Amino acid sequence: MSASATGDRRRIENLMTKVYVSAVIPAPAGEVWRVVRNFNALPDWTPFVVESRIEHNAPPDQIGCIRNFRLRDGGVIRERLLALSDYDLSCTYTILESPMGVRNYIAKLSLSPVTDGDMTFAEWEAEFECPPEREAALVRQIGVGVFQAAFDALKQRFGR
Amino acid sequence: MVLVRQSTIIAAPIERVWHVLRDFNGHDRWHPAVSTSTIEDGVPADAIGAVRRFRLAAGGVLREQLLSLSDAEYQLSYCLLEAPVPLMGYVAGMRLKPVTDSNATFWEWWSEFEPPPGWHDELVRLVRDEIQRAGFAAIRAYLGKAAGGVAAAETRSAPSAGVSAATERGPMVEQLPHRQASALGGELRTKAIVVERYGGPEVLRLRELALPPPARGEVRVRHTAIGINFIDIYCRTGYFSLLRPPGVPGMEAAGVIETVGEGVADLRPGDRVAYACPPVGAYSERRNMAADLLIRLPDDIPDELAAAVMLKGITASFLLHDVHALRPGERALIHAAAGGVGQFLVQWARHLGATVFATVSNAEKAQLVARLGADHVILYTQEDFAESISRLTAGQGVDVVYDAVGADTFAGSIAALAPRGHLVSFGQASGPIGPQDVGALAAKSVTLSRPNYGHYTDTPARLAPHVARLFAALREGILTPAAPRRYPLADAEAAHRDLESRRTSGALILIP
Numbered sequence: 308m309s310a311s312a313t314g315d316r317r318r319i320e321n322l323m324t325k326v327y328v329s330a331v332i333p334a335p336a337g338e339v340w341r342v343v344r345n346f347n348a349l350p351d352w353t354p355f356v357v358e359s360r361i362e363h364n365a366p367p368d369q370i371g372c373i374r375n376f377r378l379r380d381g382g383v384i385r386e387r388l389l390a391l392s393d394y395d396l397s398c399t400y401t402i403l404e405s406p407m408g409v410r411n412y413i414a415k416l417s418l419s420p421v422t423d424g425d426m427t428f429a430e431w432e433a434e435f436e437c438p439p440e441r442e443a444a445l446v447r448q449i450g451v452g453v454f455q456a457a458f459d460a461l462k463q464r465f466g467r
Numbered sequence: 468m469v470l471v472r473q474s475t476i477i478a479a480p481i482e483r484v485w486h487v488l489r490d491f492n493g494h495d496r497w498h499p500a501v502s503t504s505t506i507e508d509g510v511p512a513d514a515i516g517a518v519r520r521f522r523l524a525a526g527g528v529l530r531e532q533l534l535s536l537s538d539a540e541y542q543l544s545y546c547l548l549e550a551p552v553p554l555m556g557y558v559a560g561m562r563l564k565p566v567t568d569s570n571a572t573f574w575e576w577w578s579e580f581e582p583p584p585g586w587h588d589e590l591v592r593l594v595r596d597e598i599q600r601a602g603f604a605a606i607r608a609y610l611g612k613a614a615g616g617v618a619a620a621e622t623r624s625a626p627s628a629g630v631s632a633a634t635e636r637g638p639m640v641e642q643l644p645h646r647q648a649s650a651l652g653g654e655l656r657t658k659a660i661v662v663e664r665y666g667g668p669e670v671l672r673l674r675e676l677a678l679p680p681p682a683r684g685e686v687r688v689r690h691t692a693i694g695i696n697f698i699d700i701y702c703r704t705g706y707f708s709l710l711r712p713p714g715v716p717g718m719e720a721a722g723v724i725e726t727v728g729e730g731v732a733d734l735r736p737g738d739r740v741a742y743a744c745p746p747v748g749a750y751s752e753r754r755n756m757a758a759d760l761l762i763r764l765p766d767d768i769p770d771e772l773a774a775a776v777m778l779k780g781i782t783a784s785f786l787l788h789d790v791h792a793l794r795p796g797e798r799a800l801i802h803a804a805a806g807g808v809g810q811f812l813v814q815w816a817r818h819l820g821a822t823v824f825a826t827v828s829n830a831e832k833a834q835l836v837a838r839l840g841a842d843h844v845i846l847y848t849q850e851d852f853a854e855s856i857s858r859l860t861a862g863q864g865v866d867v868v869y870d871a872v873g874a875d876t877f878a879g880s881i882a883a884l885a886p887r888g889h890l891v892s893f894g895q896a897s898g899p900i901g902p903q904d905v906g907a908l909a910a911k912s913v914t915l916s917r918p919n920y921g922h923y924t925d926t927p928a929r930l931a932p933h934v935a936r937l938f939a940a941l942r943e944g945i946l947t948p949a950a951p952r953r954y955p956l957a958d959a960e961a962a963h964r965d966l967e968s969r970r971t972s973g974a975l976i977l978i979p
Contacts (some may be wrong), residue, residue: 330568331476419564419575423475423603428573430564455568 323411323434324442326450330458332427334465336420339427340396342461343416346374346388352464353457355379373403382406389413402435407445409435429458468556471591472577473599479610481565484572485541486726487606488561490736491533492519493725496655496680497609498602500524511737518548527551534558547580554590555581576602609680655680655687658979659715659751660959665705668963671750673956676715681728681755688740688761689753692774694719695954695962695975696807697896702747703963710747717749717977718742719778721770724761731758739764743777744924750959752979759927762934767942775951775974776811778920780937781930782893783811785923787819788936790916791867791889795820798865800856800883802872803896804841805832805972811946812869813839818945824865826852826876828969835972839947853882864888864911874898881913889914949973 332339342352347367349356359376361367362385367374373387382405390399397417402409412435419428431454437445477484487497492512495504504521506512507530512519517533530548537543544560559578566573576599582590661674681687699717702710710716721741724734734740740761748754764773786808787793799816803809804825816823817840825841827833833844845855856865864885870876871894880890890913892900908915924930940946951974954962958977965971 327565327567329564329566329573331566331571331573419573420474421476421573422473423600426476428474428476428564428566458568 322436324437324446325432325434326446326454327430327432328450328454328458329428329430330455330462331421332418332429332458332461332465334427335425336396336418336427339429339461339465340393340418342464343418344368344391344393344396344398346372346391346398346400349374349376352460353453354460355453355456374400390415407448408441409437409445411436429461431458468579468581469587469591470577470579471594471599472575473595473603474573474575475603475607476566477572477574477603477607477610478569479572480570481541481563481572483610484574484606485538485563486736487609488563488574489513489536489538489543490725491517491536491543491545494519495521496726497605498598499605500597500601502656513737535560552590552593553583553586554594555583574603574606655753657751657753658956659748659754660717660956660977661713662703662710662716663713665703665712668703668960668967670703671716671960671963673959676751678753678755681726681731683728683730684757684759685728685755686731686734686740686758686761687725687727687753687755688720688722688742689725690720690722690749690751690979691770692721692951693717693749693751693956693977693979694743694774694776694778695959695966695977696778697894697966698778699750700963700967709745715748715750715754717751718745718747719774720749721764721773721777722753725753727758728755734758734761734763739770741770741773741777743781744930745921750956750977752956762930765938768938771951771953771976771978772941772948774976776937776941776946776948777934779807779811779974780940780946781924781933782808782920783815784933784936784940785920786812786869786891786893786918787815788933789923790891790893790918791869793819793821793867796822797867798822798824798860798863798885800824800826800852800865800868800870800880801841802826802847802868802870802876802880803894804836804839804844806871806896807974808871808894810836810839810948810973813841814946815940817841818940824856824859832972847876851879852876853879856883860885867891869893871895872897873900877903881908881911884911884913887912887914889916891916891918893918951976953978 345367347359347361349359355378356376357379359374362373362375365372368391370388373385375385377383384405385403386400387403388400399415402412414433416431421428490512492504492506495501500523502522502524504519507518507520510517513536515533518530520530522528529550531545532548534544534546542562547554547557557580561576564573578594655678656675657678659676660671662670664670701707702716724736724738726736727734741764742761744760793816799821801809801812804813805827813823813825823841824843825836826845826847827836828848837844843859845852865883866885867889868880870880870892873895875897877900954977956977956979962975966975
């Protein structure tokens with residue numbers, strides 16, 4: 308790679324905002340994965356999605372499928388499934404449309420078994436571009452209002 | 468190939484867990500299966516390709532090589548080079564991830580290998596239970612203990628003990644040999660020389676002691692060379708109360724920082740450091756030490772040199788620059804000039820432009836001191852040195868006497884002084900001086916100093932100029948110490964015998 312290409316990439320990366328949230332879910336990773344692998348199941352396990360459908364009636368584990376869901380506050384989001392792995396227990400997707408005003412948004416939800424105690428280490432990370440003045444609010448909204456809220460719901464669901 | 472992968476959650480921030488795990492040579496501090504570990508060829512423990520050679524608590528030696536280490540990803544990997552069990556093609560790694568909603572750490576440890584026929588179950592159990600799971604439990608205990616605090620640091624008073632008469636109660640010995648090892652889990656053990664009661668060289672015994680993690684403000688130093696000084700003998704015999712049995716003697720060493728306690732900002736694992744001060748405890752493989760007592764070693768000052776010259780060189784520096792600021796043209800009498808501090812005083816006083824009169828006990832030492840530059844060498848065993856001074860100075864006497872001999876020389880030193888002269892009495896190799904008549908000093912308007920090492924070196928601000936001067940004097944060849952005589956740590960008894968018998972000239976060091 309030429310020096311200028313490296314520099315370009317670095318400039319772009321500097322503009323990317325990252326959010327990372329992780330938690331321990333008190334249940335085996337296989338059990339947690341059964342709940343979260345369904346790309347169409349957000350209303351079943353998150354507190355903020357009221358309804359969801361897969362466009363064109365595609366199966367929810369078909370790579371490239373689009374979920375179209377409505378939030379409790381009325382906002383509609385469309386997201387495309389980019390990757391799904393039953394081996395790594397991970398799911399990657401991108402936002403096509405949303406009221407949040409983010410660009411190039413890619414997020415990944417992944418689970419890792421915690422053998423000690425048979426629990427799950429859950430991670431959710433996102434990268435996106437946004438106007439600088441909105442960055443702090445978006446990080447809070449996505450990190451706390453979405454990812455952590457969903458993890459809290461999982462912890463409660465599997466509470467021992 | 469078999470893959471054994473275990474994971475756990477540690478209730479500590481990722482930085483704390485990583486700080487312990489990233490030290491490729493640090494597993495003997497926390498893993499119960501490992502008794503001692505060293506990095507081969509003296510390379511840093513975080514150099515890719517570094518080989519750690521370690522002994523199992525159960526016996527047996529293993530060698531493992533660091534393949535990758537990433538502070539950005541919090542992960543490392545390594546492979547086995549030699550082992551007493553057939554873990555063929557063994558490659559292992561670990562990675563950490565933060566648990567953001569509870570400030571904890573996810574830790575995954577994997578190992579891949581090819582078990583020979585019939586070995587599968589035993590080797591999987593060994594790796595899973597005795598390496599990975601045992602390691603998880605040990606780190607949990609290790610970090611839990613560090614978080615709970617260690618009392619050792621609080622029991623220590625400020626360093627204020629002396630090369631000279633230290634009569635105040637010294638600091639507590641920090642490494643007690645009677646701690647219960649069984650309850651300490653993965654706590655580090657260190658070999659150390661212990662004085663179990665005051666006495667002769669025979670009371671110096673090699674022991675293995677428990678060493679807690681460094682407390683707040685402390686660092687753990689792995690010694691590479693330890694200085695031997697006369698003050699260590701005074702500590703061993705009980706003449707000074709710096710050491711209370713059972714305790715580890717020694718006030719001078721060089722080494723490498725292995726780990727830092729909380730609240731230590733300016734030192735990092737891997738830093739080369741040295742010290743020359745109380746509290747005692749230097750005769751050991753490793754010890755904890757208050758970070759602000761340590762001096763960072765420049766690249767061009769080797770560890771063994773530092774361990775050999777710090778205490779003596781700093782002493783010479785404050786004697787010549789603070790206690791009596793020696794001026795060009797002054798006459799200085801230096802007793803025991805072939806001794807460790809004496810040799811430095813001769814060379815440095817000459818460099819400062821003084822005329823140097825030196826006393827020694829035999830012709831061999833006289834030659835040595837003459838080579839160092841003394842203007843006049845006096846064999847005090849064959850002549851009355853005070854008379855010699857009178858003759859050599861046409862009855863005028865000397866401006867200053869540096870006297871560490873004590874009882875045998877005190878009266879003669881005063882006799883050798885010029886009016887308004889300065890007697891700097893900083894030791895008692897021949898015995899305590901005892902009560903003296905202060906009124907008699909008026910016959911010559913004598914100034915008498917009785918400096919205590921601690922009072923000239925007890926703050927970084929006081930110590931730093933002497934250290935800087937010493938290193939500069941070594942670089943510029945003002946001081947040219949001979950290579951120190953080396954003894955294994957276990958042979959501290961023999962080293963003390965040699966030092967006390969005056970068979971040695973130049974510095975002695977212990978090598979752990």
